[in-house]
Every structure is written in C-alpha cells, then in structure tokens.
Amino acid sequence: MKTLNTLFFLCCLAVSAFAQSPQAVEADLLKSFKKIEYWHQKQDNGDDAASDALGDANDEFGNKLKNYAESYPASITQPFASLKKEHLDMLTSVDGLFRIYSWDTWQGGTMRDFSNVLQYKIGTKTKSVLLTGSQETYIPFYTNLYTFKAGSKTYYLAVYGTIYSTKDAGTGIKVFDIENGKLNDDVEIIKTGSGLKSKIYYDYDFFSVVDIAFEKRPTITFDQATQIIHIPLVEAKGKVTKKLINYKFNGQYFEKIKS
Template sequence: MKRLITIINILLISIAYGQTTENIEKESIFLFEKRNYFINSRNEFPYDSIPDYNRKIEKFILKSTSTNPETLNYKFKNLINLQNGLNIITSEDKLFRIYNWNTLEGGTMQFYKNVFQYSSNGNVYSKLSKIESEDDIVSVNFYEINDLKIDDKNYYITFSVFVASSALYYFEANIFSIENGELIENVNLFKTKEGLTNTLVYEIDLTNSINQNRKNGIQLMENMDLVYDKKNKTIIIPLIKDNGKLTNRKIKYKLKDKYFEKV
C-alpha cells in the first residue's frame, strides 16, 4: 500500500510539473501579447504600459525559472514562435540557458532584457545579468552559446550584439562558468596585449563612409558576426582597420593551453 501511494505521489508530481511548465508558457504568452497590444494600439496611451509589462515579464520569468527546474529543458515552442516573443539559447550540456527579449521600447536603438538560468549540484537557479542588476536597461542580445571544457572544467562562450542604431553594432564574446552554485560572469580566458580579460568586443559602423564602397566585393552584413570554430577551439572576428573599415580578413583567437590567444 505504501509503495502504491509513493508511486501515485511521484506520478502526481510529474503531472504537476508538466502542467506547471505549460502554464508558465501560457502566462508568458499572455504577458507578451498584452505588451504587444499596447505597442500596436493607436487608441491607448502605451508609454507607461509597455515598460510596465516588460517589468512584469522579467519578474515572472525570473521567478518561474528559479522555482521550476523543468523549465531549464522546456522548449517553450509557442512562446518562441510568438511575434516579438522570447528568444532562448541553451548550452549543449543543458546546464546554462539565457532568456532574451526585445523590450521594443527603443527605436533604431534596441533594448533587451536578459535572464540567466543555470544548474549546479542538481539545483536550478536564475538571475539577472550584472548589467541588469545595476541599470534598468539591458541592450545586449545574446544569440549563441558554445560549450568549452578545459581540464575537466566547463565554460560557456557567449556571443551577443548591442544594436545602437540601424547601422551601428557592437559585438561581444564573453565567457561564463558555473562554480559552487554561482554563475561567474567574469572568467578571464582571453589573453590580449593589455592582459587577461573576459571579453572580446568590436564595433561596426555602417554609416562610416569607408564602409559605403561595395566595389571591394565585401558583403558587409554577412561579414560582421562572431564565429566559433568548435573543432579548432578558435573564436573568429572580422578585422576592422583603425579608420573603421570592415575588411574580409579575420582575426583568430585560438585556445592554447588554458587561454585564448591571437594567432
């Protein structure tokens, strides 16, 4: 009898978790749709409502992902497919996930909110980024995570972009790790002339007259992004001259021993 009760309890817990993740998605969709309504409405006064709903979305996602472990591997398909909805990127080992969404509070300058979710020692945690903790506006859109292992320790290489305007972009590579229940955001694995750092960053300004000439055959929009060569453990960024000219040449930072170094 006790065994039967235990089995029933386990089944009920499993069902409850399944319903919980589905309900989380439904509630998230409701919040995004309400925010989107005010964005598209011409008969309402959306200026207070849009940031208000962005705060509600942030609070709800932060709480839901920190209290419901199954959200770490839940796909949120309907929420992702929602117009102006949520973007989610997840590490290969399924231990680190970033939730992003465009607040739609900007114009050509785009502002994003980010929630980090991670697993450590069987527990799941969520937190805002350091930028989010210090400022009300986060403008970085994380769009890629790559797993890295050094001496049996796991690291995560993230790529992000700050869209300052329709023609001005700041790309950044950062490295994270998970240690003793904490997400470490300042792992210094890049070896540069200035010393060790946890970030590689570059600016691309398409308004610069030097980048207006297409005769050189460079496809600007196709040549801007960060690239990670997993096989050779190399981060590849475009070479930008001192005058701001984007070239088709590349700069490579390859993992040597414990650090990424320019090769």
C-alpha cells in the same frame, strides 16, 4: 504603488508555482510576453499611456520568467515553442546547465533596448538572474552559445550584439562558467594587449553588412575542433571585412595567433 503590486504578483506566483504544469507555465508566460508587443503597437500608434504600460509589461514578464526559471528546474530544457514563435530568443548549452533568454523590450528608440534572463543549474535546482537596462548599463541581445570543455572546466562562450542607432552596432563574445554554486560572468581567459579579459567586443557600421543576408554576415564564431575564436576584422571607418583575427586556446587562456 507599483512596488506593492509587484510584490503582490511575486507572492501569488510563489504560491501557485508548483501547482502548474509545463503547458500552463508556457501559456502564462506567453500571455505575459504578448502584452509587450501589444503595448509596443499602442506606443507606435501614439497612445500617450502606452510607454508606462510597456515598461510595466516588460517588468512583469521579466520577473515572471525569472521566477518560473527557478521554480521549475525542468524549464531549462523546455522548448517553449510558442514563445520562440513570438521572438523570445533562447540559447541552451550543450550540457543543459546554462540557458540565456533575450528579448527586445521595445522601450528604446534607434538605440534598441533588450533584457535577459540567465538560467543555470546547480545539482537538481535552477537559479536565474534578470538583467535589465538603465541609463548607466546597456544590456545586449545574445545570438549564439558555445559549450567548451577544457580539462575539468566547462566554459560557455556567448556571442552577443548591440544596436546603438540605425548605423552604430556591435558584436562581442563573453565567457561564463558555473563555479562555487554561482554563475560567473567575469571569466578572464582571453589574453589581450591590455591583459586578461572575459570578453572581446567590436563596434561597426551596420550599413557595411545590411545588404548581406543575416546568416551570411561576418560575425564572431568559435571552432570547437581547433579551439579558435574567429573575430571579423573591422576597418577604420567601421566596415566589417571577411578577414579574421584569431584567438586560440593554449590550455589556460585564448591568445591571439597569426592568421
């Protein structure tokens, strides 16, 4: 029954998509997004039916956002201020061709569960990918997006985070590009000891940074001027330090250099 309801919803959305204004699209998304918080609160208050309803609310919003992202090409630059206010995170590339939407599904416990919609532009059209977690796949949240041009190529360096428990967390940086009409999420241009990779990631003890203001916490950054990825050094017990591991772009890939 859930599958039939989802198909019916998507058909209705497809029929009505092009008749709606940007304001109507945002209002519809906001209404759907608020259902997630509503059922999250119900779940926290012990409502036995809230867990399934919360899952349905996340499915509805994720599919709705994905379909609007494709039906409305201009949405890739739409600010969606009301959704940002409700904590839908949006990161948009400088060239306006790639955007990441991230949100907390509130379906995890101390292991936080997130979902993403990746939206990208091909000519006058936009395409999108919905990423949801499972027992086999953990979906992170994204915190920063750098646009990096190297010759004729444009790379998108996305910084992401994971929360596995109140203590165990992680940060990474992943490289995307758009090629052959598709979003490529496996751009292997980071040279590591085990070969070329599309991402670098480290685990850390959250309590080692909890007393530092969020905007001042050591994290992964990319310096456009020097073309260097800066990664905090993590000690053996998971303590994040102010020391850095640096990867500089050499014209083909990022490789580790002496600090």
